Amino acid sequence: MGLTKTHMFTDKQNELAKIAKVLAHPARVAILEYISRQDACICTDLVDIIGLSQPTISQHLNEIKKIGLLKGNYEGKNLCYCINQERWEELQQTFHLFFSNINRNCC
């Protein structure tokens, strides 16, 4: 087994889970925090800032890119990444909605 049965759930449930999975690693949280607080695109080595190896950082960036949170392209030799703000706000709204729907419970 070890295979998530996505077909058993709604698109929204799978979508939220997919986004959460990207946030489910402290390195990716750290990367997002760092990039989102910059005034400009980052064209620097996250490697030094985060402290993981270059291939590892590259892979984490790729995971973040997959859910559309990063915008950017090559600016000469270096990469130029920044947050895709529209997508960022979309995800913010997704989590907001998830957490908003709660009834008064007992216990």
Place this chain on the structure above:
Amino acid sequence: MGLTKTHMFTDKQNELAKIAKVLAHPARVAILEYISRQDACICTDLVDIIGLSQPTISQHLNEIKKIGLLKGNYEGKNLCYCINQERWEELQQTFHLFFSNINRNCC
């Protein structure tokens, strides 16, 4: 390897990642949605509602319990679960803060 290097990150980053990891599976999202929308404690078999086996549901519930989102105890033979509302609002705030900190970027 395969071992997350938690010591390299801040407590807040690790905490957010830990919470996100719980939300990173559609079954757990579905379970939380279901429980949070009930008027009362659930004393029923999530097994039928979600559609996974009883041991699997039990494990997922346990993951959710670990981050304090569930409150409940045995009520006779059956379990009585509901959302821990204080914790729920705490996590809501955690995500809200994470998504609120963003600067205007370029690109």
Place this chain on the structure above:
DNA sequence: ACATATCATCGTAATATTGCAATATTAAAA
């Protein structure tokens, strides 16, 4: 006491994730 229902735990198989060394690619600089 015994059967039944409900939930937890154990063991195990399949798959996914994490991290890095080695290597490849890409584009500027010399």
Place this chain on the structure above:
DNA sequence: TTTTAATATTGCAATATTACGATGATATGT
């Protein structure tokens, strides 16, 4: 063109996650 710097890809080892059958524990009902 060759070198250099930055990022991506590949391959692999270690670990984690997902799922379920079998079994165990506990409480209710007969």
